[in-house]
Amino acid sequence: MSSATASATAPIPVTVLTGYLGAGKTTLLNRILTEDHGKKYAVIVNEFGEVGIDNDLVVDTDEEVFEMNNGCICCTVRGDLIRIIEGLMKRKGSFDGILIETTGLADPAPVAQTFFMDDDVRARTRLDAIVTVVDALNLASRLDDAPEAEDQVAFADVILLNKVDLVTPEQLARVRSDIRAINPYARVIETERCKVELGEILDKGAFDLTRILSVDPDFLVDDHHHHNEDVRSISLKAGDLDPEKFFDFVNRETQAQGPNILRLKGILAFKDDPDRYVVQGVHMIVEGDHQRPWRADEPRESRLVFIGRDLDWAGLRTGFEACRIAA
Template sequence: MTDTASGQTSGKIPVTVLTGYLGAGKTTLLNRILTEDHGKRYAVIVNEFGEIGIDNDLVVGADEDVFEMNNGCVCCTVRGDLIRVVAGLMKRQRPGKPAFDAIIVETTGLADPGPVAQTFFVDEDVKAKTQLDSVTALVDAKHVMARLDDSKEAREQVAFADRIILNKVDLVSEADLVEVERRLRKLNPLAPITRAERADVPLDQVLGLGGFDLERILDIKPEFANPGHGEDGHVHDEHCGHDHAHDHHGHDHAHAHEHEHAHGARGHAHEDDIKGISLSLDRPMDGTKFTAWLDRLLGEQGQNILRAKGIIDVSGEDRRLVFQAVHMILEGELQKPWGALERRWSRAVFIGRDLDEAELRKGFEACAA
């Protein structure tokens, strides 16, 4: 892991929000974090200890609601207020070191991870000491289709994620996995999908992702503008919808696309209320118009917009404008300059419920300079 992963660069402790339906494998993953000999000190905040089933032999000492593990990690429950729990953990400082390498917040039974994520943006004390790193969603390859059909929460968890771990892949055929991945990608074109068995995913694919780091948005080539097949006339190799740097399975996506066409894009009756909409524009944007449009959009539809990210080419500006939003909370700044030979273009992805694609596209394109 890099320094960024352990949060040491900013001096703030990175926080990963872990979501996933009952049975998706979160307990297995959390138990690994709490017991493996990884040489890091992690704090895991869970709803209930009972769910995690901590083995007493691994517990060094219990102090109120905090269990110290013999690998140096601690586990505690959210009773009441997350802000208070985080503040309590921060007091467990070690001399000259941050209290923890990372904090993992598990959200069983909490629906939309939005409010949990927002905690790390809105409370000044929490914000001073911690930094939201990412939201990781664990899904169970065997049951996820049924879950997505019958549960609004399951769809929100997938849509909100920075990374999706598709767990229990050993229980399903390759054809079914391709179908599952296709649906996950429609719900969330931004999150790389990592396949796993028994939640055996390397911890550096869960922690230290920088999903909420504006500078990292510049890295998001693959999923980022992943227009439906050739819909904007540009087919770029890097838009294959997979994060090869982090993905041991480096699937070739031509296969998924053939499969999609063979089944017809709507093959099975899975039309979800949530979807990701990718927008792009090859002409420079008017910065003032774009900002006003984005503010208005989030003001009117922020409840329905779970996540948004974008890189914008602002007319008359050498640096790119990078933004992201969680519901109505927006952050954005001018980042590094465009390269001399780089293609300058604007692209954004909005993930949300009942979004009007034509209307969004029209608003986005109307911001052209």
């Protein structure tokens, strides 16, 4: 394949921007649209009035969530995104990436699932990262009164912890620990007025699992929870796995607990398989593929992470352990 063909068909990176009302999402969006960072983004917004930017690639849309006709009640997708991305492909070449802003109350799952479920969207785009903006001052109360805020933290690959200048060091420490209790795998960037190097959040390939799973959450384990949060995570580790047992385990658990599984990610070593196998999922949707050969200098270690609400944590651990190859 020639390089020209490769670039014409290269999937376009998509960044999803979530965050509760008032957290600073619009400030960040306006920065991305106005600052000179040498890239042009097509922006899909739901609250058009807030973006005071005249840009012919800003699209105003009504979130249109519908169930896929496959008998799975949590397989919801955003129909408006499918349609707008199809339209944007007709202007391929006039932008470098796509930014999707969700409303403050939005459940991030249908947005993420659109990138798994729709073949055209999958073929033409690549979900680069889910970036969630939270504010240090109000996150605690949002986590108490809004399950959407908790979901947005749970779904994030990158969390922009904004307004850190407005809280005391004690409050900040508490917010950090709240975030980690829900999602220890996201990269947290602390900011004032969303001042962040945009290269830190755009086109980082954060949704690709390598970095996420290289985080070792063990040192973050903290029993001192400030909220009765029901969203938690579990990180499972093993050496080589029996692929048949593993797929059986994942199918069983996603069928049984799918509605409560927010994110699932893993890098796996299968017996007699020279390649790393990566899986990721949202609710009941799981997809996996061979990624690249294990390098000689890296240990063949399987890691699997579940982030979810009221999951059967012990059952997940036992089920995963049972997929091990006896040493």
